[in-house]
Amino acid sequence: MSSTEQLLSINNLHTGFRIKDTYFDAVDGVSISLKKNEILAIVGESGCGKSTLATSIIGLHDHNKTRVEGEIIYKGINLAVLDEEKFNKVRGEEIGMIFQDPLSALNPLMRIGDQIEEGLAFHTKMSKEERDKRVLELLTQVGISNPTRIAKQFPHQLSGGMRQRVIIAIAISCKPNIIIADEPTTALDVTIQAQILDLLKDLQAETGSGIILITHDLGVVAEVADRVAVMYAGQIIEEAPVEELFANPLHPYTRSLFNSIPQMNSENEKLQVIRGIVPSLTNLPRTGCRFSARIPWISEKMHEENPSMHEVSPGHLVRCTCWQHFHFESEEGGIAR
Numbered sequence: 001m002s003s004t005e006q007l008l009s010i011n012n013l014h015t016g017f018r019i020k021d022t023y024f025d026a027v028d029g030v031s032i033s034l035k036k037n038e039i040l041a042i043v044g045e046s047g048c049g050k051s052t053l054a055t056s057i058i059g060l061h062d063h064n065k066t067r068v069e070g071e072i073i074y075k076g077i078n079l080a081v082l083d084e085e086k087f088n089k090v091r092g093e094e095i096g097m098i099f100q101d102p103l104s105a106l107n108p109l110m111r112i113g114d115q116i117e118e119g120l121a122f123h124t125k126m127s128k129e130e131r132d133k134r135v136l137e138l139l140t141q142v143g144i145s146n147p148t149r150i151a152k153q154f155p156h157q158l159s160g161g162m163r164q165r166v167i168i169a170i171a172i173s174c175k176p177n178i179i180i181a182d183e184p185t186t187a188l189d190v191t192i193q194a195q196i197l198d199l200l201k202d203l204q205a206e207t208g209s210g211i212i213l214i215t216h217d218l219g220v221v222a223e224v225a226d227r228v229a230v231m232y233a234g235q236i237i238e239e240a241p242v243e244e245l246f247a248n249p250l251h252p253y254t255r256s257l258f259n260s261i262p263q264m265n266s267e268n269e270k271l272q273v274i275r276g277i278v279p280s281l282t283n284l285p286r287t288g289c290r291f292s293a294r295i296p297w298i299s300e301k302m303h304e305e306n307p308s309m310h311e312v313s314p315g316h317l318v319r320c321t322c323w324q325h326f327h328f329e330s331e332e333g334g335i336a337r
């Protein structure tokens, strides 16, 4: 359940990586906001720029090879230009991050309790005794039933699901206002996935934080998100409240994503999907509709020259005008809807 209080406002964000002395934007003009109490899902295929967007928000990239331009406004401060020292305070204290692979995010040589305590020591004025108590509280809060024993263990002694719970405990330890979860359940099996998603929903309801959930899995989106932004080739191409997007996906790319999920009750129906992949960073078309090359049966005239986002119903925005003329190409070359 989201409120209207804005937590984060991203305006015309460009994040480029330097490849042979030229910067190529992996995030190319993204504007999106996050409200308090909201779970905003960012979806799209591998390579579309989801993780780059996440690392830009939390300032975790190689500054020598990455250029960030635009605005990431949090509490009136532009995080895109914040120096590293100040960012260290924001990271963890104001914005927490949950990574995809808990094993590589944890220090293999440090006990679980010490890893959770580290952030508390850096960001709070708690005494050692208070921190030890808080570590046990946090482990309990993320559903670990024997916190005293687990706090003394090392990462390799825990299962994947337990390790992800520890990562979540670290992310929420300083009660951040924003949590960024990058594919938090991808490395886990299905039953554990469901438990972790439930845990995220519960924590969000309890703390009122806003969550940005990065995923390629529309099942995960349906389960937890309030609002969804679909990314393609570094841009957001559609944005809508979750029910609206699932009921009425408009952009050809979004429709293709939905069509790639087999339905239980449509065994005999052929899936209408669009062939091809997200172009590589150095080959991204930087002008016109980026999706046009994947739908060549839609004439150039149907695309905008400089595609912008259009609000088609309250909160539902779609890029370019091609969606109005789009149909799937049938094998016979005719129209399939």
Ligand SMILES: Nc1ncnc2c1ncn2[C@@H]1O[C@H](COP(=O)(O)OP(=O)(O)OP(=O)(O)O)[C@@H](O)[C@H]1O
Pocket (backbone or CB within 6 Å): 017, 018, 019, 026, 044, 045, 046, 047, 048, 049, 050, 051, 052, 053, 216, 279, 280, 281
């Ligand atoms: N450090 C980097 N240097 C150069 N190119 C990069 C770097 N990191 C990512 N890229 C490129 O930027 C583009 C976006 O990558 P990104 O990881 O953000 O996509 P993604 O949607 O999160 O994909 P995945 O789900 O596979 O992580 C891709 O073309 C990727 O190859």
